[in-house]
């Protein structure tokens with residue numbers, strides 16, 4: 001699969017068939033992550049693979065386990081969001097926040113060295129370390145899609161982020177940008193429709 005095809009094939013998947021992703025595939029995905037550009041050239045990124053179900057349960061405690069599709073639909077009605085595709089995405093996604101992390105065939109907690117204060121940046125360049133790890137995460141998603149492995153990034157709640165730090169023994173100087181759940185899609189896994197766009201309409205030559 002060439003790079004463009006892998007990029008276009010990547011779609012968020014939250015319904016996994018439970019199969020484990022084997023170690024060789026896992027290693028290629030992480031190698032792709034490690035090939036991303038990094039602001040300071042150092043790529044101080046580490047990847048904690050969480051296989052143990054009990055450990056997974058301990059780091060997702062704040063995610064409610066009983067949110068139904070109906071409750072998600074109600075939440076959307078109260079949200080004020082009006083775009084149908086966006087609402088459908090949330091209605092599908094909200095009830096799956098817990099199961100997608102538990103059922104993932106490969107659960108990765110990417111960690112990156114953060115010398116500053118992630119949540120109180122002083123200027124754009126103080127976000128460079130955070131920006132770089134997201135380049136790495138996207139590389140992993142693209143490499144995964146070329147291996148027929150798909151998934152989703154979940155931004156943990158503050159409570160779960162704290163739990164992850166201690167459960168996974170993450171050093172203080174490292175931050176967690178997200179949890180990356182990957183795996184093989186279930187036969188009828190939902191792929192949310194991406195918003196349609198015209199490339200020509202998005203390009204502004206010389207001025208917007």
Ligand SMILES: Cc1cc2nc3c(=O)[nH]c(=O)nc-3n(C[C@H](O)[C@H](O)[C@H](O)COP(=O)(O)O)c2cc1C
Nearest residue numbers: 010011012013014089093097152153154155192194
């Ligand atoms: C920074 C970021 C944070 C996201 N956080 C979540 C999340 O917490 N839970 C979730 O289910 N999906 C999350 N997503 C996935 C988006 O919902 C998804 O990428 C979007 O709906 C577009 O769909 P697509 O990836 O299939 O194109 C996140 C994506 C990004 C880039």
